[in-house]
Amino acid sequence: MLVPWIRAVAAAGGQAGRPDVIRSGAMTDQDAAADIPEVEPDYRFTLANERTYLAWIRTALALIAGGIALKAVAGAFNVQWLATTVGVAATVLGGVLPLTALRHWRAVQKAMRRGEPLPVQRAAIVLTTGIVVLSGVLALAVLL
Amino acid sequence: MSIGTPPESQSDRTRLSWRRTVNGMLAVGGIGALRMLSQGHILEAALASIVTVICIAPMYRRQIVLRGSYAPAAWEPAMVAVCTSVLAATVVLTP
Numbered sequence: 001m002l003v004p005w006i007r008a009v010a011a012a013g014g015q016a017g018r019p020d021v022i023r024s025g026a027m028t029d030q031d032a033a034a035d036i037p038e039v040e041p042d043y044r045f046t047l048a049n050e051r052t053y054l055a056w057i058r059t060a061l062a063l064i065a066g067g068i069a070l071k072a073v074a075g076a077f078n079v080q081w082l083a084t085t086v087g088v089a090a091t092v093l094g095g096v097l098p099l100t101a102l103r104h105w106r107a108v109q110k111a112m113r114r115g116e117p118l119p120v121q122r123a124a125i126v127l128t129t130g131i132v133v134l135s136g137v138l139a140l141a142v143l144l
Numbered sequence: 145m146s147i148g149t150p151p152e153s154q155s156d157r158t159r160l161s162w163r164r165t166v167n168g169m170l171a172v173g174g175i176g177a178l179r180m181l182s183q184g185h186i187l188e189a190a191l192a193s194i195v196t197v198i199c200i201a202p203m204y205r206r207q208i209v210l211r212g213s214y215a216p217a218a219w220e221p222a223m224v225a226v227c228t229s230v231l232a233a234t235v236v237l238t239p
Contacts, residue, residue, distance in 0.1 A: 043216075071235075101225065109216070
């Protein structure tokens with residue numbers, strides 16, 4: 001919250017940081033964030049961000065493929081409904097990941113243009129948790 | 145080696161990354177559509193095929209753009225994300 005404001009103050013040549021302006025509430029954090037000039041970053045960073053996004057898409061495709069495969073071979077399991085559930089859950093996870101990856105790609109691009117710290121990728125936590133849980137349930141379906 | 149040439153190939157790496165994603169999309173979309181077709185779900189199979197084709201078009205466009213420039217991606221990632229999600233939804237909703 002503070003970093004955009006500092007940048008806005010610097011961009012305004014210190015005028016926006018006048019105590020009377022701040023106390024009167026004439027400049028909010030949102031105003032300051034809107035004033036930050038966006039500069040296109042080095043193309044290497046832009047393309048690296050794009051490749052990371054594509055890696056997420058491929059991860060999602062792998063999850064969807066796993067879901068299709070599990071639904072196809074669910075009949076081989078003793079507990080058929082458990083295997084089907086894992087397959088459906090994997091596909092749902094694969095359907096949600098691209099949207100979160102898109103959101104993150106945009107956020108990173110915006111942060112790089114503004115020179116701000118890069119946002120944390122929360123989808124990684126969701127993905128890891130989801131895969132661990134699904135693997136556990138699938139192992140259970142194999143053992144039962 | 146000519147002087148002034150950047151000692152890296154970011155554009156090629158990104159293009160190859162798009163190509164790998166196209167391959168993955170073709171595999172998943174194709175296998176999904178074939179499975180739906182084998183089960184008699186013709187409408188779902190057609191939808192999966194159409195979504196796959198719609199998804200692949202911007203991917204190829206991006207590969208062509210990256211041949212001559214380092215321009216950042218614009219609408220292509222959004223299109224790919226939506227199409228992948230729709231494909232997943234088609235797979236889930238097919239009995």
